[in-house]
Amino acid sequence: MNSRHAGRVPPSPVVTDSGVDHVRLAYHYLDSGDLDGYGSLLHAGLLGVAELERPALGARHHITRIVADGDCVVAMGRLAPQQREFVDVFTLSAEGMLRACRRYYAGPPR
Template sequence: MRKIDRIGNPPAGSAVTAEGVKHVMLYYHYLDIGDIDGYASLLTKDVTINRPGVASHSGRNAAAQAQAAQADLLSRHELATVVAEDRTVVVIGRLVRAVADALEVAPRDLDFADVFTLSEHGLVRSYRRYCYVPPVGKMAVTGGQES
């Protein structure tokens, strides 16, 4: 796999994959600014979207409607690593959410690894998010060993 630099410049290689990397970078930008039409323009008609805790979405219109329903302008994606090869793009980063209420106890930031597959035109054909979930309860406090 080839690593992409932090500003999204792809190495020499597949033109489709390079175009797809640009589309993936725009994908996050459009989500961060709430541009649902821009977001939808990067998806194939038969796209599949899978994220933890949310129903899967198939098709551009369903994905755009779902994204519009959960749009959150208080969040932004911080991308740490982008790796691309053979119409696959993997992004490792963090979703940073602004704290709306000081009494809120839910975790606000989310570490993720996103896997995109691309169409022959470099559009997003599928997307799956994997998240780091910190341990809770007794196992978290004792480092995995019960006392």
């Protein structure tokens, strides 16, 4: 355990599983243009790309893998039609809501 997480109690598996469901729903809501639904998954004060970057009209997230541990959920996939690979790293709140997100791209757009 590193000093950043020292003394911190990890969330229960139920919270982590709930966070994974929220990540899946977030992509569904973004792809369908349901910003109210998307907003319902966010913890107050969310920080990161998830609240700032919205895909262009017609864009779709194709998730290839989701990995979760404690309060962290990582989603890997491709944004279509741009065919741009990405990795989103989400931090969950104590209730499993989306608290922060950072997006990484595999390289320059094609």
